Amino acid sequence: MAEESSVGPRLQAKDLHPEIFKLFDRYVHGFIDRRDFLESVSRFAVGGITAAAILDAFTPNLNAQQVAPDDARLRAEYVSFPSPKGHEGMKGYLAHPARPAGRLPAVVVIHGAAGPEKHFEDVTRRLAVANFVAFLVDAISPLGGWAVSQSAPNNREKGQQMMSRMDSKKQVEDHIAAVSFLRTHPLTNGRVGAVGFCWGGGMTNTLAVRVPDLNAAVPYYGNQPAAADVAKIQAPLLIHYGGLDERVNAGWPAFEAALKAAGKTYTAHIYEGAQHAFNNDADGPRYHKPSADLAWQRTIDFLNRQLRRS
Numbered sequence: 001m002a003e004e005s006s007v008g009p010r011l012q013a014k015d016l017h018p019e020i021f022k023l024f025d026r027y028v029h030g031f032i033d034r035r036d037f038l039e040s041v042s043r044f045a046v047g048g049i050t051a052a053a054i055l056d057a058f059t060p061n062l063n064a065q066q067v068a069p070d071d072a073r074l075r076a077e078y079v080s081f082p083s084p085k086g087h088e089g090m091k092g093y094l095a096h097p098a099r100p101a102g103r104l105p106a107v108v109v110i111h112g113a114a115g116p117e118k119h120f121e122d123v124t125r126r127l128a129v130a131n132f133v134a135f136l137v138d139a140i141s142p143l144g145g146w147a148v149s150q151s152a153p154n155n156r157e158k159g160q161q162m163m164s165r166m167d168s169k170k171q172v173e174d175h176i177a178a179v180s181f182l183r184t185h186p187l188t189n190g191r192v193g194a195v196g197f198c199w200g201g202g203m204t205n206t207l208a209v210r211v212p213d214l215n216a217a218v219p220y221y222g223n224q225p226a227a228a229d230v231a232k233i234q235a236p237l238l239i240h241y242g243g244l245d246e247r248v249n250a251g252w253p254a255f256e257a258a259l260k261a262a263g264k265t266y267t268a269h270i271y272e273g274a275q276h277a278f279n280n281d282a283d284g285p286r287y288h289k290p291s292a293d294l295a296w297q298r299t300i301d302f303l304n305r306q307l308r309r310s
Contacts, residue, residue: 110200115159
């Protein structure tokens with residue numbers, strides 16, 4: 001049964017023309033605004049489907065979560081961390097098992113282009129339940145971060161606007177600082193990986209280039225680094241792409257060629273029938289459960305192999 005929404009039953013992927021997904025990808029990444037999106041999808045508003053219903057289908061479901069914030073198995077809270085070369089006032093969402101048995105491997109979680117939406121907090125808690133110390137960097141925390149973006153009407157647009165106001169070079173330094181924060185945290189074993197989604201997938205690739213001692217990198221549908229920088233990567237990579245994600249996938253052939261030429265350790269999976277953001281179970285018709293479940297299990301297995309060894 002279709003999920004109920006503010007404009008009636010929420011549309012499913014099967015109800016939507018493939019071009020709508022491309023238009024939404026442009027909208028959610030700031031290439032077009034809300035008005036342009038609604039005008040563009042209006043030509044697909046047929047058979048009782050309205051442009052408003054199409055937009056509503058992609059509105060994040062804030063109630064979608066796999067691990068509750070108050071789950072007794074873990075401890076989770078927003079904490080401050082130093083970023084000497086980045087922005088002042090940086091914070092992140094730190095989650096870890098409530099009763100850790102010894103020091104644990106750590107994972108930096110990197111959110112998408114709209115800031116630290118609740119889905120990414122949930123991903124962080126999923127890692128904590130899987131026995132990692134997980135830390136979601138709030139890349140917009142100097143502007144009020146999650147407390148502002150999640151409370152505002154149209155919170156995804158608010159988060160995008162806040163992200164656009166940040167210094168992109170300093171954001172890289174913020175995430176480098178997060179790796180250092182976890183590496184020296186008293187709960188961790190000093191081994192740190194990174195998992196990022198969309199904008200965060202691109203940032204994960206950047207960390208792999210910039211941080212020689214990063215122990216693992218898992219970019220989900222992220223923009224690829226320049227071919228000239230691939231030789232700098234030392235971390236093993238587990239790369240996930242949606243088979244229908246034409247925009248991001250266009251950069252994969254050059255990236256793979258550079259990885260092979262440089263002799264890097266990587267595994268890549270392209271999930272047939274999956275859109276960009278297929279892992280996000282709060283993201284309406286772009287969520288593709290079979291691909292998300294398989295990619296997540298591969299991610300946990302990979303992080304266990306790379307981060308639990310001495």
